[in-house]
Amino acid sequence: MTPEQRADNVRGIVLMIIAVGAFAMMDAALKQLTPHYPATQVAALRGYASLPVVLVWALVLGSRARLFEVRWSLHLLRGAIGILMLSSFAFGLRTLPLSEAYSIFFFAPLLITAMAAPLLGEQVSANRWWAIAIGMLGVLVVLRPMGSELLSIGGVAVLISTACYAVSAITARVLGRTDTSVSMVFWLMFMVAIGATALTGSDWRPIQAAHGWALLAIAITGSIGQYAVTEAFKRGQASVIAPFEYTALAWGLGLDWVFWQVLPQPIVMLGAGIVVASGLFLLWSERRRAVSNG
Numbered sequence: 640m641t642p643e644q645r646a647d648n649v650r651g652i653v654l655m656i657i658a659v660g661a662f663a664m665m666d667a668a669l670k671q672l673t674p675h676y677p678a679t680q681v682a683a684l685r686g687y688a689s690l691p692v693v694l695v696w697a698l699v700l701g702s703r704a705r706l707f708e709v710r711w712s713l714h715l716l717r718g719a720i721g722i723l724m725l726s727s728f729a730f731g732l733r734t735l736p737l738s739e740a741y742s743i744f745f746f747a748p749l750l751i752t753a754m755a756a757p758l759l760g761e762q763v764s765a766n767r768w769w770a771i772a773i774g775m776l777g778v779l780v781v782l783r784p785m786g787s788e789l790l791s792i793g794g795v796a797v798l799i800s801t802a803c804y805a806v807s808a809i810t811a812r813v814l815g816r817t818d819t820s821v822s823m824v825f826w827l828m829f830m831v832a833i834g835a836t837a838l839t840g841s842d843w844r845p846i847q848a849a850h851g852w853a854l855l856a857i858a859i860t861g862s863i864g865q866y867a868v869t870e871a872f873k874r875g876q877a878s879v880i881a882p883f884e885y886t887a888l889a890w891g892l893g894l895d896w897v898f899w900q901v902l903p904q905p906i907v908m909l910g911a912g913i914v915v916a917s918g919l920f921l922l923w924s925e926r927r928r929a930v931s932n933g
Contacts, residue, residue: 644876647875648879648880651872651879652871652875652880655868655880658864658868658871659884659890660864660886661863661867662860662861663894665685665857665864666732668853669732669857670732674733675847677843677844680835680839682729685729685857686835690825690829693824694825697822697825717807717827718829718830720806720807722834724800726838727797727799728796730792730793732793734791735794736891737891739781739907740891741888741890743778743782743797743798744801746774746798748885749921752770759813767921769920770921776913777910777912778798781910783906808868808872811869812873820866824862824865882919
């Protein structure tokens, strides 16, 4: 690994930590909306709330934003994935605490690592594959497929969202080679807003004035998080920076207690611990390999 790549990885890690905190606060606001609107409408509101902020960002950059100099095929794919990702996550949040949803979502960095080999050409060592296998075991513990709560619908929905996020992160890495960050964020939010609105159709419900604060919070934190995560995957190696998403567990626990006075079951914490441990092992293995390569 070159010194330049190491520096890019450090920047990517910092940006990822910022993104995780912003997204956790956004998810808390989204969860406040899920009992009142269809999941696809919540996804659409996520897109609409962020678009004004992204447009201001594009106007500030001017011609440097290059909004229309993009790879349309990948943007369309990313938009479709984004609709499914946000809708399924919103659906899962109706019944799951943030911390439990995050415990499942923590499998995303391991999925990204697995996808980085065939799709990005990044080398994935045997240690990484072991970490992925252990992480999958942790997800199964959280989902409890052999327990009394057999694969809850909410848990499956979050797992689908997790897979979509991993694919979206890989496409961001590919798009980042040619497209600007602002164009990537703008078209993702635009396509999610328009597409999810169309899917909601006649089920669309009027927005309650009391939820204005939640939409404002989504606009601010979602835009910050989207920019930070886009820049993170654009700058650093996906397999290196992805494990830092595990800091979301602390956010999830705190927000669950502050807003809903709930804590996860011990079995959920056990599963989350297994997934986090596998991710930390992945990070440790990567650092050791970097040191040995000089």
